[in-house]
Amino acid sequence: MSLPTTTKAHVLRNKPTGNIVLDGPNATFKLEEKDVPELKDGQLLLELLYLSNDPAQRGWMDANQDPERLYVPPINSGDVMRAGGIYKVLASKNDSIPSGKIVRGYGGWAQYQVGDAQRNALHICEDIPGISVTQYLGALGGTGLTAYTGLINVGEATKDDVIVVSGAAGATGSMVVQIAKHIIGCKKIIGLAGSDEKCRWVESLGADLCINYKKDWKTELKKATTKPLANVYFDNVGGETLDFMLTRLGMHGRVVACGAISDYNSEEKYAIKNWFDVVTMRLNIKGFIVIDFTKDFGRIVGELVKAVKEWKIKAGEDNETVVDTKFEDIPKTWTKLFEGGNRGKLVTKLV
């Protein structure tokens, strides 16, 4: 087989300010033909198989984003669009990752690309019978790592803690519940989700209780966090839920600020009323981004893979939406992120 020397790639054409434009003169992206450089020592030639689709990518390329306040280098006009992905190694000059392996890591929207194990954070995807490799983008990838590092490294949750997690039926939340139950063994795990059906599913994953936030959730949650109060709140939603939780955390309680979905697209932000509880109860609110813990990723994915193999953590059933996509349509699949409707992790499968 002769190796590719050119590749198609989607590059950023116009840094967006508002909506993503798919066609016409103001299109956000542009399809280009690019050379594939020759491999140097330590490098790998990668073929793109799957792409991770993440709201954070929108921030990396935003025209109004203050680069001083960005946690990764911005994507500039002319750059290949950046994303997490799963790749097949077509050729290797790296002894630890041989040709033929399937790897996960960070690269671009390019059919073929040269990768560096370190810089692109490439790791071999261990084959687990019955589990799709795409789980390495979700439960065994960024999602699982976010849940794990948020709960353990940031929230410092232990087996003596009472944990509350919002968005408990979501991709991250459902992993938080399972890690709290099966890896840490927390004293009590309380989830919040948006329907009775979702709540029963969250309980089947290991939550002691899951409360439907479309019903009388405050009364229920207050009852569930009285004697003892909660110690750790893993916040996936912000807004009113966060505000109420400030009153349900005990002394030195921790809030893991992972996201604020309820405020993400809202003009009218929710007013936090219970800020004084932060002072009187000495709460500690910690924002975090999973990439702060890259040095631990290898070990953590190992733990998660082990838990999946032992059937403790459920992966691959209901937690992803895989969209068959032609290379040309990568941007179109990515914009589905902002339309809602996909269940769990949105994965692009190149066909």
Added chain:
Amino acid sequence: MSLPTTTKAHVLRNKPTGNIVLDGPNATFKLEEKDVPELKDGQLLLELLYLSNDPAQRGWMDANQDPERLYVPPINSGDVMRAGGIYKVLASKNDSIPSGKIVRGYGGWAQYQVGDAQRNALHICEDIPGISVTQYLGALGGTGLTAYTGLINVGEATKDDVIVVSGAAGATGSMVVQIAKHIIGCKKIIGLAGSDEKCRWVESLGADLCINYKKDWKTELKKATTKPLANVYFDNVGGETLDFMLTRLGMHGRVVACGAISDYNSEEKYAIKNWFDVVTMRLNIKGFIVIDFTKDFGRIVGELVKAVKEWKIKAGEDNETVVDTKFEDIPKTWTKLFEGGNRGKLVTKLV
């Protein structure tokens, strides 16, 4: 001199739900005559000279306060009202605090009382020429300790940090500025205060810049916290200032949540709009109460006294309002706290 065997004391009669009632059948307090017990080994007989007046006392006795969420034991009906104070030692069975000394600590609204050095956190007030002993209730007492522990123990401020403090002309804020400047030596100190006159005063205390929040403060503050961004925000006010500061803190910035005066009596709470900055910039918001650090109080007051003696920290000029008060009128002076108008620390002087 014969020692007193009885004392007048204000006891809590009705735990308040709303306003404090000074007279009539629903009065919050009741004046009683009580026995003064005999001294046991290690104890001291104290005569009340000055009282500290603090909003926190209102919370300790509130009828609706959930005792599970209170950081000190609640004051119940029949209990002598609790307060910080300065006392003269009339008799001592404690070798380290002889009779005749002036001490500070926590006791009750009683003319005479028996104190325990440990339980009442009693310390001798070192005499400093030119400095009133009442400073041990403010700059050299709870106020100074709050500024010090908030900035150093909680905010972990170092000489490499850019510090922003709101309420910078207030009792706590003005101490934060001076500790940042003269004890830590921070890289840059930015204050926020409510008039040009106050701002110039804050700058005279050591701030590199103080911004009048009644003018175009956001533009000024943005300019002052660009390259570098701020590292520590000492929050005395909450609300809109806090919200804006979330956008001006750099990576891993810390918010010391000391109070939320702007929300304290407000029906309409301010909506935090920039919560997502907590996540992207990995901010750490830490609520605290000064009494968490009692074990360090002796050492810290020593440092503050040293700085005052060396004329580095200014104490005793503009930072207290001392009200001459008959014993019967202690509750009336205390309620001045909630009327506003007093400048700096409100101190009751028994006459």
